[in-house]
Amino acid sequence: MVIGIDPDGPLFYVRALPPPAEVMGTFFMVEATSEFHRPFDLEGLGQAGRIVRIDARAEECEALARRLGLVSLEALGGDLELRRLGGGIYEVTGRFTARISQSCVVSLEAFDSMLEGDFEQRYVVGGAGAEDSDLLDPEGDEPPEVLEESTLDLGEAMTQELAIMLDPHPRRPGANLDQSEFGPRIAVEEEGERANPFADLARLVKGSKSEP
Numbered sequence: 001m002v003i004g005i006d007p008d009g010p011l012f013y014v015r016a017l018p019p020p021a022e023v024m025g026t027f028f029m030v031e032a033t034s035e036f037h038r039p040f041d042l043e044g045l046g047q048a049g050r051i052v053r054i055d056a057r058a059e060e061c062e063a064l065a066r067r068l069g070l071v072s073l074e075a076l077g078g079d080l081e082l083r084r085l086g087g088g089i090y091e092v093t094g095r096f097t098a099r100i101s102q103s104c105v106v107s108l109e110a111f112d113s114m115l116e117g118d119f120e121q122r123y124v125v126g127g128a129g130a131e132d133s134d135l136l137d138p139e140g141d142e143p144p145e146v147l148e149e150s151t152l153d154l155g156e157a158m159t160q161e162l163a164i165m166l167d168p169h170p171r172r173p174g175a176n177l178d179q180s181e182f183g184p185r186i187a188v189e190e191e192g193e194r195a196n197p198f199a200d201l202a203r204l205v206k207g208s209k210s211e212p
Contacts, residue, residue, distance in 0.1 A: 035063035036155030040082065042090050042125060043150040049083040054154055065100075068163055071110045074099035076162065080119060080154060088126075089144055094119045096158050104172035111172040117165050121157065125150045 038054045055077030056064065065073040078096025085091050098115045122144035 034153060034156040034159065035067055036060045036076070036159050037153060038155035039151045039153050041151055042082070042084075042123065042147075045082055045084050045090065047084060049081060052080045052082060052154060054078065054080065054158065056155070060155075064159060067159075068166060070166075071101040071103055074101070074112075076158065078119070078158065080158075085122070088124050090123045090125075090152075092119065092121050092123070092152070092154070092157065096161070098162050100166075102167075102170035104175050105169050106171055106175040109172060111170075113170075115162070115165055117161055119158065119161055121145060123147050123152060 036056045040052065056073075056075070061073040061076060064076065065071070076096065076098045078094055080092055080094035080096075083091045083093075096117055096119060098117075099112065100115060101110050101112050103110055123146075124144040125147050126149075
């Protein structure tokens with residue numbers, strides 16, 4: 001997978017080019033490891049930061065839909081701002097949108113939804129010097145995610161955030177639980193914690209990467 005980066009201006013695009021290809025200069029090559037692969041080299045990030053726009057291609061949306069158990073994923077993309085905070089820590093914030101189709105647990109009919117999510121995550125490369133950084137908040141929600149190398153897969157990070165947002169019991173607007181033979185069981189499940197297996201998996205992945 002080859003990613004092209006336009007160095008001109010504060011806003012630039014990351015687009016996947018069909019392999020194989022050899023690119024020189026500000027372009028770099030990495031091996032694809034996820035359905036929505038958009039690598040960014042954090043070590044090349046300047047103090048001014050960068051705003052990156054990423055969008056999943058049609059075939060990537062199809063692969064992500066299978067991974068996330070969706071009927072379809074029509075679109076996934078957003079703008080992410082990357083900043084160097086110091087102490088070896090980087091911050092990625094932004095907003096993304098996804099057009100999805102899910103199967104209603106009541107009627108079993110497919111229905112469309114538009115999801116909007118905020119992205120906020122900190123990363124540290126190799127964990128070197130992170131323990132002594134003033135930017136680490138011991139009482140914060142979670143420590144920075146530890147990266148083994150300086151390349152961050154923005155597409156995979158966005159995919160994990162989308163997975164956390166997904167409703168484990170999707171219900172079409174207006175669907176009545178009383179009209180379904182599964183209604184009582186679903187109602188009982190929804191009274192308890194709405195477990196999201198993809199959210200749990202995403203948190204486990206983040207947790208394992210955050211450990212030095």
